[in-house]
């Protein structure tokens with residue numbers, strides 16, 4: 381019996397409930413056949429290893445003062461593989477987008493400022509996109525670490541979080557997952573970091589299955605299944621995401637070496653890209669606040685079950701005092 385079948389059977393959902401009218405056919409993109417199963421019985425996605433990186437283009441950037449007092453620069457990207465607006469939230473002033481800064485034929489200085497291809501700050505009456513005009517020295521339009529040792533690299537590489545969209549956890553106050561807390565924590569750490577950082581915000585809601593399917597998965601979880609079983613019953617892979625867009629966006633931002641904030645081993649391997657376009661020089665774990673005894677974190681039965689499944693079935697590397 382395959383691991384997928386046994387996971388479905390373990391979920392104790394009678395097969396009669398898995399009607400083809402309700403679940404996508406097995407030939408749909410992202411079916412359980414894409415799953416890899418490790419000897420430890422953990423479920424890994426193979427779909428996130430891309431052969432060629434997609435093209436990305438930063439079409440606009442804007443300064444966002446935030447409620448915490450930190451200023452961020454929101455970068456909006458278009459790409460060659462989908463029509464979604466993926467984002468990069470940039471902290472600090474060392475990181476710049478090459479595609480944004482590249483001159484466009486026929487554009488005026490005002491056009492450049494409107495699309496965010498300026499240096500320094502905008503102010504009423506400004507007429508040049510370069511804050512020093514005429515430029516006194518040639519600029520390096522991206523983050524370039526100096527020639528330094530491996531240990532120094534780990535300190536000076538920018539902090540990066542690759543975050544997958546989660547409407548429920550980020551907007552609808554859900555305590556089923558720790559996504560909202562992770563986004564806030566990433567922003568807090570990057571705001572404090574002298575090297576700055578980037579949150580690459582990918583529009584792959586519900587680990588890539590979309591919001592509608594994730595809501596069905598939640599109902600299956602209330603019926604007694606865990607997050608992996610629920611996806612499989614709906615004939616989706618446990619994790620349908622890919623990270624090629626994140627690699628391309630980081631390369632565009634000049635982030636060739638990064639410190640990656642994650643517990644997900646699949647993500648580390650995938651973001652480095654087919655030709656190691658990006659190198660993860662160190663991993664920074666994301667330990668839930670409740671495990672660290674810090675107030676204000678996501679708590680409850682559902683998120684505890686979710687974290688447990690991520691560790692046991694998805695191989696997430698959560699260190700610290702695991703409360704089960």
Ligand SMILES: Nc1nc2c(ncn2[C@@H]2O[C@H](COP(=O)(O)OP(=O)(O)OP(=O)(O)O)[C@@H](O)[C@H]2O)c(=O)[nH]1
Nearest residue numbers: 544545546557584585586587594597607642643644
């Ligand atoms: N299908 C499904 N998706 C979920 C569920 N809970 C959260 N998500 C989605 O999972 C994604 C976040 O993934 P996580 O597994 O929490 O974390 P990760 O990004 O793999 O790993 P970290 O980098 O360690 O946070 C977001 O797209 C969420 O919408 C769930 O129960 N089912």
